[in-house]
Each structure stands twice: as C-alpha cells, then as structure tokens.
Amino acid sequence: MCSSDDGKSEEQVVVFNLQDQAYGVNIASVLEIIRAETVTRVPGTPPFIEGIINLRGKVVPVMDLCKSFGLPSTCVSETTRVIIVEAGGVSMGFTVDSVSEVLRLPESGIEPVPSLISAASVEAFRGIALVGDRLITLLDLNRLLGEDEKEELLGFEG
Numbered sequence: 001m002c003s004s005d006d007g008k009s010e011e012q013v014v015v016f017n018l019q020d021q022a023y024g025v026n027i028a029s030v031l032e033i034i035r036a037e038t039v040t041r042v043p044g045t046p047p048f049i050e051g052i053i054n055l056r057g058k059v060v061p062v063m064d065l066c067k068s069f070g071l072p073s074t075c076v077s078e079t080t081r082v083i084i085v086e087a088g089g090v091s092m093g094f095t096v097d098s099v100s101e102v103l104r105l106p107e108s109g110i111e112p113v114p115s116l117i118s119a120a121s122v123e124a125f126r127g128i129a130l131v132g133d134r135l136i137t138l139l140d141l142n143r144l145l146g147e148d149e150k151e152e153l154l155g156f157e158g
Contacts, residue, residue: 010104011110012028012102013026013027014099014101015100015103016097016098016100017100019072019097020097022100022135023096029086032084033082034081040053045061060091060092061092062092062094065096068144079097087142087145088144088145103131105131109130110127111128112127112128113127113128123140124139125137
C-alpha cells in the first residue's frame with residue numbers, strides 16, 4: 001500500500017482475466033508477465049501444476065489457477081499470459097486468459113470477501129475491489145499455496 005497525493009492509502013494491482021472474471025494481484029509481487037510458452041510436464045507433481053518453464057536459465061514452476069480454483073481449464077490463445085510472481089518465498093508462474101491493466105485502488109474501495117462464500121480456494125482471496133460497475137477479486141499470493149505445496153515448489157527452483 002502507498003499513500004496518494006491526498007493522503008489516502010491505495011494499492012496498485014495487476015488485473016487479469018480468468019474464465020471471464022477479473023482478478024488482481026499486488027504489483028509488488030509481480031516479477032514479470034510473459035507470453036504463454038510450452039510448459040514441460042513433470043510426472044508426480046500436484047494436479048494444479050502445469051509443469052515448468054525455462055526463464056532465462058531459471059526453472060520456474062507454472063500453476064494452473066483454473067484447477068486450483070476448481071474451474072475448467074482453458075485453451076492457450078493469443079492473449080494467454082504467464083504472470084511470474086514471488087509468492088511466499090517461491091518464484092512461480094500462473095497462466096491467465098489475459099492481462100488487462102494496472103489499477104490504483106483506494107483502500108476504501110476494497111471490501112472483505114463475503115462470509116457466505118466457502119471453498120478451499122477462498123483462503124487465497126483477500127478482498128473484492130469495487131471499480132465502477134466491475135468487481136475484481138484480489139488474491140493473496142502468500143495464501144495461494146499451502147506450506148506443503150510451497151516446499152514442493154522450492155524443489156523446482158534452480
């Protein structure tokens with residue numbers, strides 16, 4: 001979070017689309033955004049891991065957010081991107097349908113996740129941003145993976 005010129009707290013988020021829904025992650029966690037490339041599958045990995053990619057000599061695991069959220073996987077298209085992030089001490093990528101924008105969100109425009117929503121993936125949701133007539137689900141990357149999953153992914157880092 002940072003303060004804007006008028007003293008109110010705000011946050012910059014990268015907004016991406018997944019299954020026609022908008023999600024956002026804090027820009028400070030995003031290392032880079034790349035075009036989707038061929039992922040090398042690795043036997044024995046958790047079901048939500050698509051595989052690994054070579055990013056300038058570094059092995060980076062790539063996560064299928066759709067599977068993690070219990071959504072059907074989508075096909076790779078011209079707009080598909082991989083967002084490389086630092087999440088809980090682990091560098092990883094996750095595939096998204098498209099990246100749309102970077103927004104500055106006032107803290108006052110972020111609502112808590114409704115308590116009636118219950119699912120395993122909800123722990124990764126830290127709030128809902130109200131932007132005009134749009135709702136953007138904000139992700140907490142540190143809670144996207146459990147401790148066991150983080151340990152598994154640490155084994156991929158080269």
